[in-house]
Amino acid sequence: MENTRVLMVNGTIFDGRGGDPVNGAIMIEGDKIVSVGSTEAFLQEVAEEVPRIDLGGRFVMPGLVEAHAHLSYYGANSVQDLDLNSPVEETVINAVLNAKTMLRSGYTSAISFGSISRIDVAIRDAINAGKIEGPRYLACGRDVTATGGMPDWNPDYLKLGMEGLGIKADGPWELRKAIRSIRKNGADVVKIYIDGEGMLDNDYPGELAYTEEEVCAAVDEAHRRGLLAVCHARGAEAVRIAVRAGMDIIGHANVLDDETVELLRSVRDRIFVVPAIEWHVGLYERGAEFGVTKEFLDANGYQEEINESISSVKRLKEAGVRVLPGGDFGFNWSPHGTYARDLQNFVEYFGYTPKEVLLAATRDAGAAMKPRGMIGTLESGKFADLIVVEGNPLEDVRILQEKERIVGVMKGGKWYHNDFVSSIQPTVSNLV
Ligand SMILES: [Zn+2]
Numbered sequence: 001m002e003n004t005r006v007l008m009v010n011g012t013i014f015d016g017r018g019g020d021p022v023n024g025a026i027m028i029e030g031d032k033i034v035s036v037g038s039t040e041a042f043l044q045e046v047a048e049e050v051p052r053i054d055l056g057g058r059f060v061m062p063g064l065v066e067a068h069a070h071l072s073y074y075g076a077n078s079v080q081d082l083d084l085n086s087p088v089e090e091t092v093i094n095a096v097l098n099a100k101t102m103l104r105s106g107y108t109s110a111i112s113f114g115s116i117s118r119i120d121v122a123i124r125d126a127i128n129a130g131k132i133e134g135p136r137y138l139a140c141g142r143d144v145t146a147t148g149g150m151p152d153w154n155p156d157y158l159k160l161g162m163e164g165l166g167i168k169a170d171g172p173w174e175l176r177k178a179i180r181s182i183r184k185n186g187a188d189v190v191k192i193y194i195d196g197e198g199m200l201d202n203d204y205p206g207e208l209a210y211t212e213e214e215v216c217a218a219v220d221e222a223h224r225r226g227l228l229a230v231c232h233a234r235g236a237e238a239v240r241i242a243v244r245a246g247m248d249i250i251g252h253a254n255v256l257d258d259e260t261v262e263l264l265r266s267v268r269d270r271i272f273v274v275p276a277i278e279w280h281v282g283l284y285e286r287g288a289e290f291g292v293t294k295e296f297l298d299a300n301g302y303q304e305e306i307n308e309s310i311s312s313v314k315r316l317k318e319a320g321v322r323v324l325p326g327g328d329f330g331f332n333w334s335p336h337g338t339y340a341r342d343l344q345n346f347v348e349y350f351g352y353t354p355k356e357v358l359l360a361a362t363r364d365a366g367a368a369m370k371p372r373g374m375i376g377t378l379e380s381g382k383f384a385d386l387i388v389v390e391g392n393p394l395e396d397v398r399i400l401q402e403k404e405r406i407v408g409v410m411k412g413g414k415w416y417h418n419d420f421v422s423s424i425q426p427t428v429s430n431l432v
Contacts (some may be wrong), residue, residue, distance in 0.1 A: 004414070005029045007046050009039045011055035014394070016062040016362040016377040020355075021394070026060070028384045031412035034400050035380045056420065059392055061358065063108025063135075063385035063411060064400070065365035066326050066339050068251055068274045071095045071102070071123050071137065072116040073330025079153060079200060083165040088117045091164075095119050098336045099134025103416055105337055106406045108385040109369050109376075111326070112140035113230060113251055113274075114191050117164045121186040133416055136385070138228060138370060140189040141182030143165050144175065144218065149209035150193040150232060153200050166173060173215030175216050181220040188230045188370065191251075192218050195238040198300035199292075205305065206235030206255065212244065214276040228370070234305070236260040243267055250322075251369060252276055254305050256312040265319035272368045275313055277349060278327025278342045280306050282334035290332045306349075313350040322364040323350070325357060340400040347397055354397040384413040388420070 006028045014021040015036055025042040027034040027050075066184045070095040074094035076082050102110060110122050120139035127134040141168035145151040151166040169178035180189050194210050196203030203209050206352060210218075215231075222229040223246065233239045236257045242250050243263050249272045249277075264271060283292060284302055297303070316323050327334060327342035334341070346357040366376015374383050389398045389406030407419035 005034070005046075006053065007042055007050050007052045008053040008055055008058055008060070009042060011060040011388070012392070013378065014059065014061040014358065015379060016359060016366075017379065018359060018363070021059065023057070026378060026384075026386070028413050031384055031414070033200055033378060033380055033382050033384050036378050041380055055388060056291070058407065058420070059389040060386055061389065061393070062362040062366065062376055063409070064106050064340070064361050065324075065369060065376060066102065066107045066110040066135070066329075067249070067272070067324035067361075067365045068113045068276045068326030068328055069102070069110035069137075070112065070114055070328065070330045071110070071134070072119040072337070074098060075337065076331045077292075079197065083151070083153070083162060084160070086116050086164060088119070088164060091116050092119055092122065095123050096126070096132050097124055098330070099132060099137070102339065103133050103135050103409060103411065104406070105339055106137050106387040106389075106405065106409055107339055108387070108409065108411045109136040109248070109366065111138045111228070111365075111368060112189055113276075113326075113328070114143050115140045117142065117185070118124060118185050118187075124188075125186075136369065136375065136383075136411070138188040139186070140191055140230075141179075141185065141187035144169055144178050144182075144190060146170050146193070146209040146214070148202055150196045150200060150203045153202050155202075159229045165274075170214075172214055175214055175218045176221040178228065179218060179225065182226040183227060186377065187227065189230055190218070191221045191230045191232065194241060195232070195234050196213040197232075197234070198297075198302060198305065205301070206238065208238060208241070208290045210241075212241045215241050215245040215247075219247055221379045239264070240419045243271065246292060248272070249274060252279075253312060253316075254280075256308075256315065258315075258343045261315045261319055264316060264321045268319065268321045271314060271362070272322050272324055274326040276310055276326055276327065276328045276342075277306070277309055277313075277345050278334050279331075280309065281349070282327070282331070282341070282346060288335035292333075300322060310349050317350065317352070322367070323360060324365045324368065325361045326365070337403070338401065340397075343397045343400055354394045357397060358393060384410060386410050386417075
């Protein structure tokens with residue numbers, strides 16, 4: 001098997017396990033990492049026939065993980081757009097392009113938080129089959145919502161119904177049926193909406209669209225079918241219901257009281273929280289360009305919700321809860337390709353150091369991915385998913401937003417992007 005091995009030497013290796021970066025080398029075989037260690041030791045021990053890549057001292061880190069992704073969202077100006085202006089034909093084409101953009105941006109894994117139609121499943125399968133380029137992707141089913149829940153935004157007199165965006169399900173048995181259908185259609189993740197959103201009149205943040213009985217049934221059904229259960233929960237009571245029901249990942253969790261923070265602390269070994277604060281700050285900063293003014297947002301409690309989120313995440317961080325970057329990208333104010341803005345958000349708003357947010361976006365978000373234990377750190381036995389960066393994101397995390405700085409993207413031992421090709425020996429055959 002020696003001939004499938006590749007040795008990368010002389011990198012500034014940030015392995016995502018918690019320590020500081022070291023000058024070192026990585027041995028890769030097939031799609032996995034064999035070992036990580038010092039360049040000198042490898043050069044002495046490894047046979048000369050093994051192809052070498054000189055990383056030239058560049059920063060090497062685990063591939064980033066986007067923990068609240070929507071590959072099927074593109075150019076949306078509102079939640080309504082996802083329902084009315086996302087015909088499946090155009091949306092598939094956009095999703096294929098978004099998948100490529102995400103991988104090129106240094107994100108080698110992503111957890112979907114909702115798909116239009118069955119697009120996520122088709123995209124994931126095409127990526128896994130090597131037909132298109134994209135991250136490892138946990139595909140979500142359509143949104144599961146109660147009647148009048150957040151995605152069920154349209155009043156009956158419009159006679160619009162709902163097709164691509166969501167499935168309406170009321171009561172434990174309809175919920176179970178919706179989830180069984182999502183399982184049948186091939187998704188990995190089921191998302192339910194427990195409360196609402198300030199931009200929509202039909203269900204506000206903190207206004208519970210589902211009862212605890214319903215949420216418990218949904219999570220039970222998801223888990224008995226091997227699906228990851230994720231939710232939209234903005235307010236404290238929605239979050240408490242999600243935790244008690246056994247939810248795997250809680251989206252948003254903007255407004256938390258002490259009791260809810262304590263509850264999350266008690267399950268911190270199994271739960272993840274994704275604030276998706278880019279939804280708020282991106283909309284607040286750039287929404288006006290797309291007709292969503294600050295006045296409108298303020299009238300709907302946005303500034304207040306941002307302030308509450310900042311306080312909530314700081315308390316969650318103190319409580320040792322794993323909070324993951326992931327920003328609901330795919331709207332006009334937060335387009336695909338700008339995912340690393342959420343890393344900056346964690347530093348600017350939540351007080352994370354660059355190192356802490358890099359660990360959150362690799363080690364911690366990798367722990368939420370499947371297959372478990374294979375993603376998020378550079379160590380023996382894990383998938384060879386890594387990026388090579390020009391510059392040091394531990395000094396300034398914003399450089400990860402500059403595509404020209406992401407000079408190498410490797411997923412499963414294969415280069416999907418490489419700008420330092422001249423330093424690779426011609427014997428390396430896996431360069432694309
Ligand atoms: Zn979302």
